[in-house]
Amino acid sequence: MSTYLLAGPNLRCWLAVLDEHEQNKYEEGPIFEVLMLRTPSGGYLFxxxxxxxxCGAGGPLTREHIVPFGLFGDLVLPAASCRGCQEVTSGLETFVLKRMLGVTRTKYGFRSQNSRKRRRQDGASIRRIERDGSRTEIPLETDQLPxxxxxxxxxxTPALAWQAPYEDVVRDDKLEFRVGRDDAETALEAGGGLHPIEMPVGVYDPQKFTRFLAKVAHGYACAVLGVDGFPHLLGEFVRSGHEQPRIFVGGExxxxEPRPTIYELALGTTLAWNGQRFLGVRMRFLSFLGTPTYTAVVSEHLEQEIELPDHAAYEKPIKVTVKGRNDEVLFRSG
Structure with missing residues (x-):
């Protein structure tokens, strides 16, 4: 069996699991099982x-969850978004929560503003590849999800901090995936065990995802430093996007390694190649699954170091026990 990622139109991501010669061959990779998952209460009201x-509009205004409620976001900035911008940011959050992370959130029972609606809509399915090349869709129950x-x-890193052309900056970007043996076995069994199958992981849109990251970073900087605490850079990008979406947003x-947190945020300053000082936010979501880290430049050309308060970094912890391939405990928290 070999495991690989398929990317189709609009970079729709499918994890293809192939049974070659009806032999159980699995591609080795990070294998772990989450045995316990609880999030303690907490949060912060700015x-x-x-x-x-x-956009700077004066009202009426709604509160802003800096990290979406559906990712256990508990940092709230009141009176921070007009109705029009709220519709835009809500659309970006919905895309990430449902199209990119819907299967994972359903499996772990993540909360939702309308949990009944999410359970009905976020179901997943696999596609069995028939001998003639056609696909047969097979629904999965919640307990069969990855x-x-x-x-x-x-x-x-964000292109804004580089000296190189934009195309050189994004050349090393890639879609990364993690799949475990249990996931592959579950999908194969649901598909009958003899046919190659395709298992959906999510849908990736570079514009929407980078704007979502910019939304989180911009909101966190405004909450920590105040709306007038720094020169804004990302407002228009969050609202309308950019033909080069990676100019403000990047990563590592x-x-x-996995950490026992749902998400992590950190605000800080850094120097670019030409000595200019930037203000940025470092972000990681679903850290307990070993996910990538992202960064966003929220302000540029700072004339001097900005004094950061004590709450410039925030982590949402979870109580979790994670076991590995041979049933060994990889880490335990709580």
């Missing part, structure tokens, strides 16, 4: 922004 952090598989982009090519 001071009201008083105007839309994206345990920990994911497919997410891995980015180099090396993927860190």
């Amino acid at each position: 001071d009201p922004a008083g105007r839309c952090i994206y 345990f920990h598989s994911w497919a997410l982009p891995v980015f180099n 090519l090396d993927i860190e």
Whole structure:
């Protein structure tokens, strides 16, 4: 059996599991099982922004979950988004939560603003590849959904901080995935065991995902430093996008080990190739699954170092026990 990622139109991501010569051959990879998953209460309510952090409108204003509620986001910035911008950011969050991470969120029972609606809509299915090349769709029950598989982009640093042309900056970008033996066996069994199958992991759209990351970073910077605490850079990009979406948003090519957190945010300053000072936010979501780390430049050309408060970094912890390939405990928290 070999495991590989298929990318079709619009970079729709499918994890293809092939049984070659009816032999159980599995591609070795990170194998782990989440035995316990609980999120402690907590969070932080920031001071009201008083105007839309994206377009500057004065009202009426809604509160802003910096990280979506559906990812256990508990950092709230009141009076921070006008109705129009709220519709835009809500659309970006819905795409990421449902199209990119819907299978994972369903498996782990992540909360939703409308959990009944999510359970009805976020079901997944596999596609069995028949001998004539046609596909037969087979629905999966919730308990058959992937345990920990994911497919997410891995980015180099934001292009704004590079001297090289944009095309050179994004050359090393790739779609990375993790699939475990249990996931592959579940999908094969559901497909009858003898046919190659395709297992959906998610849908990736570079514009929507980078704008989502920019939305989180911009909101966190506004909450920590105040709306007037730094020169804004990302408001228009969040609202309308950019033909080069990686100019403000990037990441780290090396993927860190899993950590017992749902998400991690950190605000800080850094220097670019030409000595200019940038303000950026480092982000990681579903860290307990060993996912990539992302960064976004929220302000450029800072004349001096910005004094950061104590809460410039935040982690949402989970109580979790994770076991590996031979039933050994990889880490335990709580």
